[in-house]
Amino acid sequence: MEPDRKSNSTKLGDLRNHITEDGSISLESTYFQESFHSRYGAKREAKEKFLYPAEISRFKKKTSINVLDVCLGMGYNSGIILEELNKASIRINWSGLEIDTRPLKIALSSSLFRKSWSPEVLKIIESIYYFNGWEEQASKGEVLWGDARKTLDEIPENIKFDLIFHDGFSPSKCPEVWSEEFLTSLAKRLINGGRLITYSSAAAIRASLKRAGLNIYSLLPVEKQKKQWSSGTLAAKGEVINSPFQGNQRWQALTPMEEEHLLTRAAIPYRDPTRKSTSLEIISQRKIEQQASRMISSSAWKRKWLN
Numbered sequence: 001m002e003p004d005r006k007s008n009s010t011k012l013g014d015l016r017n018h019i020t021e022d023g024s025i026s027l028e029s030t031y032f033q034e035s036f037h038s039r040y041g042a043k044r045e046a047k048e049k050f051l052y053p054a055e056i057s058r059f060k061k062k063t064s065i066n067v068l069d070v071c072l073g074m075g076y077n078s079g080i081i082l083e084e085l086n087k088a089s090i091r092i093n094w095s096g097l098e099i100d101t102r103p104l105k106i107a108l109s110s111s112l113f114r115k116s117w118s119p120e121v122l123k124i125i126e127s128i129y130y131f132n133g134w135e136e137q138a139s140k141g142e143v144l145w146g147d148a149r150k151t152l153d154e155i156p157e158n159i160k161f162d163l164i165f166h167d168g169f170s171p172s173k174c175p176e177v178w179s180e181e182f183l184t185s186l187a188k189r190l191i192n193g194g195r196l197i198t199y200s201s202a203a204a205i206r207a208s209l210k211r212a213g214l215n216i217y218s219l220l221p222v223e224k225q226k227k228q229w230s231s232g233t234l235a236a237k238g239e240v241i242n243s244p245f246q247g248n249q250r251w252q253a254l255t256p257m258e259e260e261h262l263l264t265r266a267a268i269p270y271r272d273p274t275r276k277s278t279s280l281e282i283i284s285q286r287k288i289e290q291q292a293s294r295m296i297s298s299s300a301w302k303r304k305w306l307n
């Protein structure tokens with residue numbers, strides 16, 4: 001049975017699948033010319049960049065948590081957290097935002113993808129695709145298909161999240177979901193102590209999240225990406241995070257180099273006050289602002305810190 005729902009399947013162009021280095025399947029969007037995941041592994045990325053910084057052990061005393069997955073795609077980030085919450089007997093109230101139904105459809109048609117989940121989690125992923133969500137004793141969830149800028153507002157205002165995963169395509173290619181306005185709306189949806197987690201370490205994103213009142217931490221590069229200075233951002237509401245993994249801490253306060261990055265033109269935000277701008281409009285507006293800015297250039301910052 002094919003589900004009936006609104007989605008914009010032209011947005012991503014064609015989707016090509018490939019196998020990543022951990023053996024999990026991923027996709028590439030021909031329109032964005034970007035892969036959904038790092039080549040080191042789709043599932044591995046979900047684990048290292050989203051699950052670990054979520055630090056599920058914090059929720060031991062809670063019976064349920066609220067999770068928002070922005071840019072659900074093939075569902076790896078949600079799948080991986082569902083597996084862990086199931087093991088820990090923590091209920092989940094889940095919401096997902098996604099513009100295109102095809103990534104989940106392609107994922108579910110792959111035996112490799114299906115085999116990588118427990119039967120319980122696979123059933124939930126199927127229900128998200130076929131029935132737009134699920135409800136059972138231990139958990140419930142709903143996906144809202146469409147532009148996340150609009151669908152976020154369909155989630156009742158009183159619902160606040162313990163965790164928000166943000167996994168949009170890169171800000172320079174898909175700025176709609178990274179604008180100051182959208183990130184501020186997401187930040188407002190966090191409970192005290194809640195975390196917004198993203199693979200992006202872009203200065204513009206961190207600066208917007210900071211202005212939205214969140215404390216910013218840098219995700220440390222994962223084993224195979226040691227040459228990078230960060231593998232993402234953990235933005236927390238009101239909470240100072242102590243070292244969670246003794247001797248193996250996976251995030252830290254921003255280094256002086258990263259703090260200084262927020263003072264460069266790269267930190268000028270993506271603006272979308274109407275929440276209807278096209279990516280081209282957002283990018284051109286930002287370029288104009290950068291050209292007029294007296295902030296230091298990011299190339300000067302790079303010369304100082306990265307050469």
Ligand SMILES: C[S@@+](CC[C@H](N)C(=O)[O-])C[C@H]1O[C@@H](n2cnc3c(N)ncnc32)[C@H](O)[C@@H]1O
Pocket residue numbers: 012035036037046071072073074075076077097098099100103146147148149167168169174176177
């Ligand atoms: C990098 S992929 C997400 C990967 C995903 N987290 C996974 O585990 O497979 C980015 C996703 O953002 C979605 N997307 C792009 N623009 C969007 C928008 N305006 N609103 C909602 N989703 C959007 C794309 O359809 C795509 O599935």
